[in-house]
Structures are given as C-alpha cells and as structure tokens.
Amino acid sequence: MVFDGHSDIWSDVTIRSLRGETDILRKYHLPRLREGQIEGSIFVIWVDPPYDKEPYKRTLQIIDAVKKEIAVCDEIVIVKNYEQMMKAKGEGKFYIFIGLEGLSSVGENLRLIDEYYDFGARHAMLSWNEQNALATGVQGDPSRGLTSLGKQAVKKIMDKNMIMDVSHLNEKSFWDVVSMAQAPIIASHSNARALSNAERNLTDEQLLEIRNLDGLVGINSFNRFVSLDLSEQTVDNLLKHIVYICNKIGVEHVGFGFDFFEFMSVDSMRSYSDQDTSYTAGLEDCSKVPALLEKMRKTGFSDEEIDAISYKNFHRIIKKIIG
Numbered sequence: 001m002v003f004d005g006h007s008d009i010w011s012d013v014t015i016r017s018l019r020g021e022t023d024i025l026r027k028y029h030l031p032r033l034r035e036g037q038i039e040g041s042i043f044v045i046w047v048d049p050p051y052d053k054e055p056y057k058r059t060l061q062i063i064d065a066v067k068k069e070i071a072v073c074d075e076i077v078i079v080k081n082y083e084q085m086m087k088a089k090g091e092g093k094f095y096i097f098i099g100l101e102g103l104s105s106v107g108e109n110l111r112l113i114d115e116y117y118d119f120g121a122r123h124a125m126l127s128w129n130e131q132n133a134l135a136t137g138v139q140g141d142p143s144r145g146l147t148s149l150g151k152q153a154v155k156k157i158m159d160k161n162m163i164m165d166v167s168h169l170n171e172k173s174f175w176d177v178v179s180m181a182q183a184p185i186i187a188s189h190s191n192a193r194a195l196s197n198a199e200r201n202l203t204d205e206q207l208l209e210i211r212n213l214d215g216l217v218g219i220n221s222f223n224r225f226v227s228l229d230l231s232e233q234t235v236d237n238l239l240k241h242i243v244y245i246c247n248k249i250g251v252e253h254v255g256f257g258f259d260f261f262e263f264m265s266v267d268s269m270r271s272y273s274d275q276d277t278s279y280t281a282g283l284e285d286c287s288k289v290p291a292l293l294e295k296m297r298k299t300g301f302s303d304e305e306i307d308a309i310s311y312k313n314f315h316r317i318i319k320k321i322i323g
Contacts, residue, residue, distance in 0.1 A: 002289055003311035004041040005218040006167070006189035006257035008101075010062055011048055011264060017065035023072050028263070030075055030094060036286040037293075039089060039311070040079075042123050042163075042188065042257075044101035045116075048264070052130065055105035056112075063119060066098070078120050082319040097318070099188075102128035102137075102168065108149060113156055122322050123163040123188075126150055126173065129200075135173045138199040145172035154180050163321050166210075167200070167218075167257070174206060183321055184215040189257030191225045191241040192248070198225050204248060211249035216317050218257025219245070219309075221280045225259075235282030239295055242309070251305045255314045260286050 009029055016024045051058035070078060077088040079095045088095035098120040106112045131140030134150035154177055157164055166174050167187045177185065187210060193201035202217065210217055219242055223233040226241065246254050261278035262285050279285065283292055296306055
C-alpha cells in the first residue's frame with residue numbers, strides 16, 4: 001500500500017462544490033486512488049491562482065467544501081494523529097491528514113494557525129511560491145528568508161506538533177527553518193536539483209540536512225521536477241530521482257509526494273509552468289502508481305525498501321512529530 005504525502009484534491013473538491021456538486025471524492029477520486037493502492041494522504045488546503053489575490057476568502061471556501069464532503073462520504077476519515085490513522089487503516093477507510101500548502105491566508109494574524117489546527121490541520125508550509133508576511137517562496141526575492149513573524153509561525157507550528165514542510169520555500173527560507181528545527185522536517189513533494197534544475201527541487205546540501213534532522217523527502221511526479229527537457233519527462237527518469245535521493249540520504253528518508261494535478265485546469269499552472277500537462281509519461285495519474293512500484297522492484301529495490309518508501313517512512317514521521 002502507498003501513502004501520498006501531497007495531494008491537491010481538496011482544490012478539485014472546492015471547484016466542484018461551488019458548482020453545486022456533492023459526493024465528489026467517491027465520484028471522481030476514490031476509485032482511482034484505490035486502483036493505485038493509495039490508502040491515505042495529506043490533502044492540502046492550497047490557494048491556487050487566481051484565488052491567491054484573496055487567500056483568506058479562498059481558504060474559507062475550501063474549508064466549507066471539505067466540511068460538506070466529510071458529511072456525505074463515509075469511505076474517508078479525517079485523522080489527526082498516528083492512532084487514528086492506524087484505526088482507519090485497519091477499518092479499510094481512506095485516511096486523510098489535512099495540510100496547509102502555504103500560509104498566505106494568515107497575513108499577520110498567527111491566531112489563524114490555531115483555528116486551522118482546530119479544524120484539523122496537522123501539517124503546514126509557510127509559503128507556496130509567493131513571498132508573504134512570513135516567508136519567501138521560490139518565486140520571491142532570493143535574498144529574503146523568514147521574517148520575524150515567520151519565525152514565530154515556525155515556533156507555533158512546531159510547538160503544536162504539526163509537520164513542518166519546506167517544499168516551495170526558497171533556499172534562504174529553507175535554511176532559516178533548519179536553524180530553528182527541533183524535530184524532523186519534510187519536503188513533501190520535491191526532487192533532486194542535480195537531475196532537474198527546477199527551482200522547486202532540492203540541492204544536495206538541502207537533501208543532506210533533511211536527513212540530518214531525521215526528516216523525509218517526498219518524490220514528486222510533476223513533470224518539470226522530473227526533467228526540464230520535455231522528452232525526458234518519463235517515469236523512468238522519475239525513477240532516477242528515487243535512486244539518486246535514496247543513495248544520497250538513505251531509503252529511510254524517502255517517501256512519495258506525488259503532486260498529481262491532472263484533474264485541475266491548465267490555467268492553474270500558468271503562474272509556474274508553460275506546459276499544457278503536469279504529469280510524467282507513464283505516471284499520468286494515481287492509478288498508475290503500481291507500475292512505478294514494479295519498476296522500482298525491477299531496478300533492485302527490495303520489498304522491504306519499497307514498503308518503507310511507499311508508506312512506512314511517512315508513518316514514522318507522523319508518529320514521531322504528531323504523536
């Protein structure tokens with residue numbers, strides 16, 4: 001089975017909910033997730049363009065859509081700790097941790113982090129790609145890192161035993177978070193910059209520091225993070241990222257954060273990609289994940305190593321940080 005450390009499915013749920021649709025996960029997503037052997041995931045609250053102009057308003061819309069979906073779909077369980085996750089897993093329910101992909105919606109009001117926590121969020125990133133009141137994403141000023149308020153936000157997130165995620169941060173913000181880290185951190189959906197020089201990927205130094213903090217890197221299937229060359233955006237080259245990162249930091253620090261996006265419109269990608277598709281050839285959506293696992297097996301990964309990358313490493317992080 002597989003745990004996906006990063007999914008934008010709440011965005012699709014919100015779009016469809018605002019159109020008047022209901023029971024969206026069961027209609028559009030759960031069948032493919034089951035086919036892909038995905039048993040649970042971090043579903044993030046992400047303020048996608050063009051709604052990033054009013055991030056708090058959009059966040060409230062997403063929260064409302066999530067509440068409606070929870071009320072009608074008995075095949076899912078929102079979990080808030082390791083014990084609840086294992087109970088849901090044992091009952092065959094699809095278990096979901098609520099995550100926060102960026103905190104632009106907070107503005108300068110850190111009390112909103114408490115409100116999101118009360119709603120169920122157990123994971124957070126400070127920024128998406130943008131520069132905000134807390135931190136700087138990869139599209140912001142490279143010389144700007146965390147603000148003083150951002151450092152307070154990091155402390156709050158860690159004090160609340162939420163998973164601190166550094167994907168999307170620029171390098172200065174990354175190292176500012178590292179300097180404060182008192183628990184493992186994760187990069188939930190980032191690959192190796194040595195293999196694809198995309199700004200969202202991690203340098204070797206960043207990979208090693210995540211390892212040093214006993215953290216985890218989630219392998220991302222978004223095509224540009226596999227390769228900037230269109231002809232090389234294939235599952236075989238994604239496999240090279242898995243092998244490279246495992247060799248660099250150890251199998252025990254690697255998981256999956258697939259970032260599947262095929263259900264979203266092309267317009268949502270225009271602020272960070274000029275391509276018409278988001279997927280890697282051979283891994284077009286979550287239903288194709290078993291084919292990747294088989295390729296890993298043929299490459300030489302043992303069943304034990306595949307299980308570790310597929311779900312056990314993320315489970316370890318969840319137990320250690322959230323409890």
